[in-house]
Amino acid sequence: MVSGPVLTLPPPPGSHKRSIFGALVNRALLFTLLALALLFGMTVWDSWQTTERSLAATIDTDIAGLADIYASGGEQELLSRLDDRSSVVSLEGRQARYMAIRPGGTQLAGNIKQWPTLAASLSEQGFVTLPDGTPVYARATRLAPDLDLLVARTYERDWNALLRLIGMFGIGAALIVLASWALGRRAAGTLRQRIGEISKAFRTAEDGGEVTLPDSAYDDEIGELAELSTRSIARSATLANTHRHMSDHIAHEIRTPLTHLDSRLVNAMRTLPAECDPEVLERCRSDIRSVVTMLDSLLDIASSEARVGDITGLTEVDLSDLAANLIDLYAGSAEEEGIVLRHYIEPGVRLLGEPMQLTRLISNLLDNALKYVPRGGQVTLSISHGPVIEVRDDGPGIEPALRPLVFERFRTGQGAGGKTSHGLGLALARAIALRHGMSIALADKARGAHFIIKPHVMWERDA
Amino acid sequence: MKLLYIEDNAEAAADLTALLARQGTQVVWEMRGLDGLRRAALEPFDAIILDRMLPDMDGLEIVQRLRTSGVDAPVLMLSALGRASNRVEGLEAGVDDYLAKPYEPEELTARLKALVRRAEGRTHSAIIIYGQFECHVKARTAFRRNVHVPLSPKEFELFRYFMENAGEIVTRDMLLRDVWKMNFDPQTNVVDVNIGRLRRKLETGFTAPALETIWGTGYRLTRGE
Numbered sequence: 098m099v100s101g102p103v104l105t106l107p108p109p110p111g112s113h114k115r116s117i118f119g120a121l122v123n124r125a126l127l128f129t130l131l132a133l134a135l136l137f138g139m140t141v142w143d144s145w146q147t148t149e150r151s152l153a154a155t156i157d158t159d160i161a162g163l164a165d166i167y168a169s170g171g172e173q174e175l176l177s178r179l180d181d182r183s184s185v186v187s188l189e190g191r192q193a194r195y196m197a198i199r200p201g202g203t204q205l206a207g208n209i210k211q212w213p214t215l216a217a218s219l220s221e222q223g224f225v226t227l228p229d230g231t232p233v234y235a236r237a238t239r240l241a242p243d244l245d246l247l248v249a250r251t252y253e254r255d256w257n258a259l260l261r262l263i264g265m266f267g268i269g270a271a272l273i274v275l276a277s278w279a280l281g282r283r284a285a286g287t288l289r290q291r292i293g294e295i296s297k298a299f300r301t302a303e304d305g306g307e308v309t310l311p312d313s314a315y316d317d318e319i320g321e322l323a324e325l326s327t328r329s330i331a332r333s334a335t336l337a338n339t340h341r342h343m344s345d346h347i348a349h350e351i352r353t354p355l356t357h358l359d360s361r362l363v364n365a366m367r368t369l370p371a372e373c374d375p376e377v378l379e380r381c382r383s384d385i386r387s388v389v390t391m392l393d394s395l396l397d398i399a400s401s402e403a404r405v406g407d408i409t410g411l412t413e414v415d416l417s418d419l420a421a422n423l424i425d426l427y428a429g430s431a432e433e434e435g436i437v438l439r440h441y442i443e444p445g446v447r448l449l450g451e452p453m454q455l456t457r458l459i460s461n462l463l464d465n466a467l468k469y470v471p472r473g474g475q476v477t478l479s480i481s482h483g484p485v486i487e488v489r490d491d492g493p494g495i496e497p498a499l500r501p502l503v504f505e506r507f508r509t510g511q512g513a514g515g516k517t518s519h520g521l522g523l524a525l526a527r528a529i530a531l532r533h534g535m536s537i538a539l540a541d542k543a544r545g546a547h548f549i550i551k552p553h554v555m556w557e558r559d560a
Numbered sequence: 561m562k563l564l565y566i567e568d569n570a571e572a573a574a575d576l577t578a579l580l581a582r583q584g585t586q587v588v589w590e591m592r593g594l595d596g597l598r599r600a601a602l603e604p605f606d607a608i609i610l611d612r613m614l615p616d617m618d619g620l621e622i623v624q625r626l627r628t629s630g631v632d633a634p635v636l637m638l639s640a641l642g643r644a645s646n647r648v649e650g651l652e653a654g655v656d657d658y659l660a661k662p663y664e665p666e667e668l669t670a671r672l673k674a675l676v677r678r679a680e681g682r683t684h685s686a687i688i689i690y691g692q693f694e695c696h697v698k699a700r701t702a703f704r705r706n707v708h709v710p711l712s713p714k715e716f717e718l719f720r721y722f723m724e725n726a727g728e729i730v731t732r733d734m735l736l737r738d739v740w741k742m743n744f745d746p747q748t749n750v751v752d753v754n755i756g757r758l759r760r761k762l763e764t765g766f767t768a769p770a771l772e773t774i775w776g777t778g779y780r781l782t783r784g785e
Contacts, residue, residue, distance in 0.1 A: 345641055349613050352640035352661050353569065359662035360575040382776075385662060393643045400645065425714050426740050430753040453644050453743050464747045522747060 118285035122278070129277050133270040137263075144262060148255040152234035153222060155191065156248050160238055163248070167240050175240075176206040183208040190254035194233055196247040209247060212237075217245035225249075232256075291319045295326050302330045303409050340403050344396045351392055355385050387519075394521040398506065401454065401528035408449065411533075416446040419456055420480045427463050435472035441479040448484050450533045458529040461522040462488040462548050468518070469493060469546075483555055484535075489547040495539065503539055526550075561676060562586045564603075566596030566622065567611040567638070572661070576609070576638075579665050585672075593617030600626055605633045606676050612639035612650070620653040627654050634675040638663070644744040651743075659733075666777040670729035677725075690726035691783025693762075693770070695719060704762060704770070704784060714739070715758050722771070722781040731778035755779055 159182075167175040179195045186192050195207035202212075211228040215221040215237035222236035227249070235249035298308045308330045315323070362382050366375045424440045431438035448455075459478065466476040470492035479487040495503055502508050504527040509520035523537075530537040530550050540547040563580065565587050567573040577587045588605070590596035593614040600608060608626070612619035623635055634656040639646065642660025650658040656678070657671050688695040694703040702709040702719050711719060717739050722730060732751045736742045755771065762770035762784075772780045 345613065348642070349640040352642065353572075356640065356661040356663075357571055357575075360572070363665060364575075379776075389642065389660075389662065397643055397645070400643075422740065426742075426746075426750050426754065429757050430748060430750045433753050433756070451645075453648055456742055457644065457744055460742075460744075460746050467748055518747065 116285070116289060118288045122281035122285045125281055126274065126278055129274055133273065137266050137270065140266065141259065141263060144259055148252065148259070149224075149234065151189075152191070152250050152252055152255070153236070155187070155250055156222070156234065156236045159193070159248050160236065160246065163246065164240060167244075172205075172241075172244060179206045187250075191250040191252060194227070194231075194235070194247075194249040194251065198245050198247075199243055200239075200245055205244070207247070209249065212245075212247060215247065217247070288319070291315075291323070295319075295323050298326060298330060302334060303407070308334070337403065337407075340399070344400060348392065348396060352389060355389060359385050391519045391521065394519065394525055395506070397457075398521065398525050398528040401525070401532040405531050406534070407532075411449045411451060413447055414450045414452050414455055416448055416455065416480055416484050416486070417442050417444050419452060420459060420478060420486075423456065423459050423463065424478065427467065430467060431476060434467060434470075436467060436470050437475045439475065439477040441477070441481075443481045446480050446482055446484045448533065454529045454532065458526050458550070459486060459488070461526045462486075465522055466490040466492065466546070474545075483551050485555070486550040487548065489540075489542070489545060491545040494542065494545050500539055504537065561606045561672075562604075563588070563607050563609055563672070564596065564600055564605040564633075565589045565609045566591075566593060566614065566619075567609070568592070568614050569611070572611075576668070579668070580672075583669060593619070593622050597622060597625055597629075600631045600633065601629055607672055607679070608633050608635045609672075610635055610637050610655070612637055612641055612646075620650065620655075623650075623654045632679075634679040636668075636671060636675055638668070647743040664731075664777045666729055666774055667731045667733070670731055670778065671734065673728055674725060674730075674734065677728075688720075688723040688726070690723055690781065691785055692766075692768075693723060693726075693781070693784055695723040702762075704766060707765065709761055709764075711758070711761060714754070715761065718754065718758050719762070722779070726781050727783075729774050729778050729780050734778070 163175060163178065166178050170178075176197060179197055182193050183195055194209050196209035196212060197205040197207050198212060199205065200217075204210075209227055213225040213227065213235060215223065215225065215235060217237040217239045220236065220238045223234070224232065225235050226232050231251055232253070233249035233251050235247055237245065237247045240246050302308050308327065359382055362378050362385075366378050369375055369378070420440070420442050424438065424442075428438055463476065463478065466488055470476055470490045474491050476488070476490045479485070479489075481487075499508065504523050506524045507520040508523070509518055526548075527537050535550050535552050537548060537550045540549050561584075563585055565573060565576060567576070567589065568591055570591070573589050573591075577589060580587050588599060588603070590599050593616050596608075596610070597617075608631075610619050610622060614622075619637055619639065623637070626633075626635065635654070636657045636659060637650045637655040638659050638661060639650070640661045647658045647660075656675055659668060659671060686696070686698050688697065692705045694706075696703070697720065700713070700716050702711050702716060709719075718735070721735065721739055725734075732745065735751055735755075736745060759769075759771045766784065768784050769782055770784050772782050774780060
């Protein structure tokens with residue numbers, strides 16, 4: 098089975114539901130946001146960990162010094178030093194806070210009024226809030242069996258520094274995201290426009306216009322695609338024009354001398370003496386017409402085959418109306434021949450095509466059937482959605498040896514009554530079907546012939 | 561009738577000029593497309609016969625330039641390009657009729673007459689009467705000598721077409737194009753068969769023929785008398 102594209106009209110320009118470039122920008126933006134959030138989390142966490150380690154180290158150093166004072170100077174010396182140190186504020190802005198108590202709860206010294214929930218026996222440390230509402234980092238320790246010591250540092254400036262870091266990071270991240278979005282949108286717009294130029298060129302070519310792609314001047318991947326597209330479109334146009342001109346010239350150069358010959362025959366018949374029979378001259382004229390008809394059919398086949406997949410000049414055709422009109426034309430012929438012409442036409446069967454070519458396709462199949470089906474026979478035309486066109490008859494059918502060749506040029510069968518033809522009708526039917534994105538096949542049938550035409554995809558589905 | 565004929569082939573031009581001259585038609589021949597355009601702009605013609613493949617200009621371009629320059633004489637394109645697609649191209653470009661070479665002389669004259677009639681704007685009344693025949697256009701009924709002739713819808717279309725061209729030759733191509741809207745000739749005798757059926761209905765009960773067959777060309781409605 099020959100395959101080809103299903104013919105459909107292209108969507109209007111810019112009617113895409115999705116844009117690959119828009120999606121790429123959105124994905125890049127989402128990735129940037131996630132990356133910034135992760136970086137933000139890690140930075141804040143690490144910064145706070147550093148602050149905590151710094152506070153713990155300061156407090157531990159202070160406790161070590163106080164332990165030395167207690168060991169060397171005794172309890173009174175220690176308590177005195179605690180009072181001295183209570184007013185000290187370090188360079189980092191951390192204020193020292195102390196509390197010395199008896200394990201029973203009696204406060205001995207310090208600027209903290211109430212022991213927080215830290216166990217001195219376990220030497221616990223951590224962030225706590227003092228009764229006056231001040232947040233501090235503190236460690237509780239037992240210097241002696243009768244003396245518990247709490248050393249703390251405020252960390253307001255550290256906290257404020259962290260908040261500033263968070264603020265600056267947030268603003269920076271927002272600016273980065275905004276810039277990424279703007280740059281991404283701009284890049285996507287440029288890419289969309291450049292790809293749009295290529296699509297526009299193909300649309301122009303389909304409408305038969307001349308194509309130039311300025312984008313091919315760019316030395317990048319899209320530039321390469323544009324250049325290849327320009328070359329491909331130009332080559333297709335050249336081939337189509339050459340084919341068309343060649344066909345026209347062949348027709349012109351063959352028909353012109355035949356026209357002269359025909360005119361001379363007409364003049365000869367006009368001046369023929371009355372006793373002469375003009376039949377020979379009439380037969381010559383009939384032969385001229387036969388050659389012309391054959392030439393036109395061959396050129397039509399070549400033209401249809403050359404335009405497979407090309408939607409230029411195609412319009413939406415109501416196949417049901419077209420078939421009904423043909424039934425109207427052929428009904429009389431069938432009745433005169435004593436043949437029953439049946440038709441099953443589903444309403445509203447439409448396709449993209451050339452009305453005249455589709456008329457000729459069905460007409461050729463009906464001609465073929467009426468030519469070979471004997472008196473008393475039956476011919477059926479069916480049109481159904483798909484679209485599927487079927488012409489079947491109960492005539493003599495096609496000889497098994499001829500069946501694989503039936504759609505080739507100059508293949509003729511000998512039907513009832515010895516009617517013959519050029520053998521181009523079915524070849525043209527096949528070429529027209531292919532031009533419309535469909536295939537034609539001769540179905541296996543015990544009696545008669547059964548031609549089926551339907552889109553390639555339907556054949557593939559059936560296979 | 562005065563016609564302009566634009567054709568680069570001298571032999572073809574001589575044949576056609578002689579043919580039309582025998583019928584009393586004056587033919588002005590121009591060999592080049594540009595000269596034909598100038599002549600059409602300078603003189604009034606009843607119709608223009610135009611070759612399609614001219615050495616200096618394409619016939620389709622000539623038609624378009626004629627129309628844009630205000631020349632409204634009907635144009636019959638007479639071309640060696642005779643495929644259905646060529647005819648469609650010609651009609652879409654603005655020609656009024658398209659005839660392929662080689663042609664039947666009677667067919668050419670029939671088509672020219674039909675073109676000129678159409679261009680003169682002869683309108684038909686609701687009832688067309690010719691000889692014994694009557695065509696009631698709105699009621700879609702046919703009569704011969706006041707006897708109703710029952711016709712199918714398509715047979716009535718055929719009868720009406722003959723009545724609108726009463727007394728003139730109507731070719732198979734004209735019938736295919738105007739009644740069945742087809743630009744190609746089917747390989748079987750479907751037109752002849754349909755005409756035959758119409759003929760039988762029009763002649764049933766009468767001795768005089770209703771339709772005259774012009775061999776190789778077409779048909780002509782008689783007065784039925």
